[in-house]
Amino acid sequence: MAYPYTHDKEVRLLSRGWGDPASRTLEGWKALGGYEGLRKALEMSRDEVTGVVKDAGLRGRGGAGFPAGVKWSFMPKEKKGPHYLCCNADESEPGTFKDREIMRWTPHQMIEGCLIAAYAIQADHVYIYCRGEFFETNEIVGRAVEEAYEAGLAGTDILGSGVNIDVTVHVGAGAYICGEETGLMNSLEGRRGLPRVKPPFPAASGLFGKPTTINNVETLAAVPHIVVNGAEWYRQWGTEKSPGTKLFCVSGHVKRPGNYELPLGFPLKELIYDVCGGMREGRKLKAVVPGGSSVPFLDAAECEDCSLSYEGVVEAGSMLGCASVMVMDDSTNIVKQVRRTVDFFSHESCGQCTPCREGTTWLARILKRIETGRGTEEDLQTLLELGDQMTGTTICVLSDSAAAPVRSSIEKFRDDYLALIRRGEKVGAA
């Protein structure tokens, strides 16, 4: 099957069935072994289900990499009222396009993962919070939820187990900040999607003030496979600290961009030069942003020995984030790239925190000044100081995320800035 691009080094676990419209239906998902995980989970105790996910070492795929089983174990054991699970399907991080593919090709994979997680944490209700712009995808997910209800896989007395779990699909209005877990909960409650101050953490007081767990689509989609096959099986891929497979969203100046499912710890250079077919003709690698626009740049030297695990990318000088690998060649104007990224954050800041609201605006203005040949060398120091004031001082990490590419680009690509400042020269056309 030729899903836009595939490669024989891929381990197609979550991406199995992609490219085949039959996988979208309940029948098609069952033909791939679907809902065996749910069936098995319902025969296990809730703690056993959490235990196997913990032992597998599955780390959250939404960006922070927090272990899913550990997160589930924070939920109260004694139930005093409703518990909730939110599936974060808001996927808005620039460069990220994996969750939409899970939902578009194998929506039941995500729904099954949601139902298993909900069972483990005693959730009565699952809310799937979908990005508003995913029109086609959201229809597919809605139909799959209906199919699950009709087949007795969701709702009352699931598969005759006596367990009741409702599933609601909620379509957002297209704000990046609603992907932040507490902004998402406010939005679901009908309020503005403003992030909340933590503590209290969602497991203590989340959606409607009740114990809540929030997980990313890809995290939940991995769960049925782990429950069916066990923790050791899952650990055959990846590293000790980053087990399993991961969907890498590769974009930019490679010959074959796309989604590739690979074991965590896969070498970055092999991803670029083998799996993605190498750089565009006649061009050299200049920079990689390995985890979506919120993480620091890697320069070409740092890419040399970078292994794509959570710990490997930190060691190389950045973060894996949601594994959205943006590859840039030597035609790239890094200052322009950073300015566009900061414009995005400035537009998406919810405005609650002064360092973020004002800081992102000022970063964008100064970068624009430099880009258009009106900057000074002092501006670089101002950008760095501004970035420091924006880091670790706000309610959520959007502010830190805006500062990270600015800081790392000045440290690693200072000459690009200086060329524009000193000679008004363009560093590249892209």
Ligand SMILES: Cc1cc2nc3c(=O)[nH]c(=O)nc-3n(C[C@H](O)[C@H](O)[C@H](O)COP(=O)(O)O)c2cc1C
């Ligand atoms: C500004 C901002 C936007 C975010 N957007 C998303 C998103 O679109 N999807 C997502 O899964 N997580 C997003 N996150 C991370 C979530 O807050 C949360 O950590 C994640 O959904 C938890 O799931 P996981 O543990 O399975 O990774 C965002 C975080 C921030 C600060």
Ligand code: SF4
């Ligand atoms: S850091 Fe920015 S986006 Fe996050 S809560 Fe504060 S103002 Fe809003």
